[in-house]
Amino acid sequence: MRGRVLAGAALLTALAAAVLTGCSDGGSGTAEPRWKPRPGLAWQWQLDGRVDPSADVPVYDIDGFENSAADVARLHRAGRKVICYVNVGAWEDFRPDRDAFPRSVLGEPNGWKGERWLDIRQRDVLRPIMERRFDMCRDKGFDAVEPDLMEGYGNATGFPLSAGDQLAYNRMIAAIAHERGLSVGLKNDLPQIPQLVSYFDFAVNEECAQYDECDALSPFVEAGKAVFHVEYTQRRSGFCAQSRRLGLSSMLKKPELGVWRSPC
Template sequence: MKRSLVLYTLFLLLATACTTVPDDKSDDTGRRWQPRPGTAWQWQLSGRLDTSVDVPVYDIDGFDHDRSTVAELHRQGRKVICYLSTGAWEDFRPDAKKFPKSVLGRGNGWQGERWLDIRRTDVLEPLMAARLDMCRKEGFDAVEPDNMDGYQNRTGFPLTARDQLRYNRLIAKLAHDRGLAVGLKNDLDQIPELVRDFDFAVNEQCAQYGECGALKPFVKAGKAVFHVEYELPTARFCTEARRLKLSSMLKKYELGVWRRAC
């Protein structure tokens, strides 16, 4: 009887160990962080990082900040998003020379940046996988891939909506394979097709252009919409933002420390 009781106890302990619910950063079980609608955030891509903003989410440049910065934010109870450009080449990045000239298109309006030929996944997939490996290595919880709507711009390539869907889903899969949550940046027209592939959305200026309603599918799915305006005063967009459950704030174009949240 005693031997049976001991064996039974050991069995329960092993079963409990195998079924313990992992935390939301576990790569092994496929569980990822899932930000909910209305979650406050800070988006800072320039200047010395100020970690004192009292919000649960920080979105910062993946190349500019190492594991120690991410760890410090984690110690403060924050989730951290890794900003990367996945649809445009930047001449100031350490991996810039790895991009062949054949995939570089027109400038995208920002100094030193050019659109990428997203049809060339044979070239871009390993380069983007390496960038996402960096985000995972540095301990980030999620990734914000930028320039995800090239097909709607003059890129120098005949990109189609189908090309964009294929590429955006590839980026989402690469992030998910590494246990990272991933946000859909702008690309409003393709939200109905992509809302299931992404864990949150990041939007610029939907209020200014009367487009915030297009983000409803993310909120309906219980997924955060991190939203900024640059030119409208908060009085012009915060009421609607709260109604739609957007995570909204006013920022300056350089995306420094300054913010004015709704």
């Protein structure tokens, strides 16, 4: 599936906004600190087309290719933080950089039309491609990145990927984001959370309630990091109480990830 020097009243306004959006500079006092979303933030996840800004929430997660710098700026003017969705685990034949991927890194279809798993062992090949994608997110003004398909080692990719391969690749992805001043979320990959939580600023999860796995996300919340979570088939009455207890930012969405949302 899928910040400036201020004084007086302006400073107080900025600090209030930081509390609302979960922004923190860790006490460093530096300008434009990397965003660090805190547990409990409400969010909107829309990957189907250009963003509709109508949801009254502080965080939006939208497609990095399908939305422009103007779309991101509009959300910023409304006080939103904006996450850039980018696929890092599969090649997509509908992306403008599709020809940048050599055939040697293309594996089996992953079940989504036009997509094939990537050979994440070839980090020297994939790193510059992902760097350019994250450059796009930075240049459009995004605050963070949601890198998708970070658990290829657990799937039939066509390559003999190991857990160690996945750890090395996911840590590389986190480093690429941080080098650009972007926050980065760990997408799914629950078994490797203990080894990766310190590298990532938040988590994005699909269907942990469906599979009775939500407790595995607790290390993020315990570290003061948001967990943005969706379910597709569960009733809210079946997962919202647990989500509140665990500190997850949960909502019900349709699998196509359009505008509709039903939050806890």
